[in-house]
Amino acid sequence: MSESALPVLYSFRRCPYAMRARLALHASGIATEHREVVLKTKPAHLLALSPKGTVPVLWLPGAADGGVLEQSLDIMLWALRQHDPLGWLPPSDAGMADALALIAHNDGPFKQQLDRYKYPNRSGLKSGVADRDEAAIWLRTLDARLQAQPLLSGEHFGLADAALAPFVRQFAHTDPGWFAAQAWTAMAKWLASFESSELFKAIMHKHAPWQAAHSENVGP
Ligand SMILES: N[C@@H](CCC(=O)N[C@@H](CS)C(=O)NCC(=O)O)C(=O)O
Incomplete structure (x- = not known):
């Protein structure tokens, strides 16, 4: 190899x-x-x-x-x-526990609601609205946090911001008109700032699909 x-x-x-x-x-x-x-x-x-x-x-x-x-x-x-x-890693154990709790909710209930909202028929649902509205309850808690501090991680962009922003972005893009009409201005600003950042641009470069070199032994 x-x-x-x-x-x-x-x-x-x-x-x-x-x-x-x-x-x-x-x-x-x-x-x-x-x-x-x-x-x-x-x-x-x-x-x-x-x-x-x-x-x-x-x-x-x-x-x-x-x-x-x-x-x-x-x-x-x-x-x-x-x-x-x-300085993305939280400096204290309490800060790390807080970030990990946000990530656990994101990767658990929120991700499930996001999938059902985006693709209701895959779950045998006629509409994703109930899941959208459940997810929105949690998003409003993120908005409240962002009214009190500039970023989810506190004063600086950090682990929790990076771990959650791609998922909140996917939620926002599911129905941009509906998302923009909600009263979560602090969260919408946080998301817009992430999407227009150099950091986001840097990680969204397009790459051609990778192919194993012919001589490469790729078998298990
Ligand atoms: N728990 C995993 C989840 C990763 C995941 O589900 N990735 C999706 C793409 S967003 C995937 O690879 N799905 C397999 C597939 O679609 O075949 C992680 O945190 O890395």
Whole structure:
């Protein structure tokens, strides 16, 4: 197998989990080899590393423990624990617990409501409105937080902001007119500022789908 000295990131441009991993890797300054995945035809090497077949996956060639990180939050924490020049990691245990609680709600109930809102028929629903409205209750708590402080993480953009923003963005884009009509101005401003940031632009570069080199032994 051809081994890159760099960590290898299997990613998909529009996946919010992959976005949060790319955000943390970018903030950490750690260079990676980017491998863009087509979800319908996942590379054999990705599936050999991580049979569950989701992105993002970070592979650390040569790491003693196999070097496979297959959860987006683990990739974020790994990257930021190597280098955290922007101070994204919460400085206290209480701050970390707070960020992890927000992320748990995002990845649990909110993500489920988001999926049912976006694709109600996949869940046998006629409409996603009930899930949209459930999700909106939590989004209003984010808005209240952002009325009291500039960012979810406090004074500076940090772990919680990067972990949640790609998902809130997906929610907003499901019905932009409805989203814009809601009275969550602090949250809408936070989202708009994220979407227009250099950081966001930097992680949304387009990559051609990655293909294994012909000679590469990619079998499990
Ligand atoms: N818990 C995982 C979830 C990752 C995930 O579900 N990624 C989606 C894309 S957004 C995926 O790869 N789904 C597999 C597929 O669509 O085949 C993480 O945090 O990394």
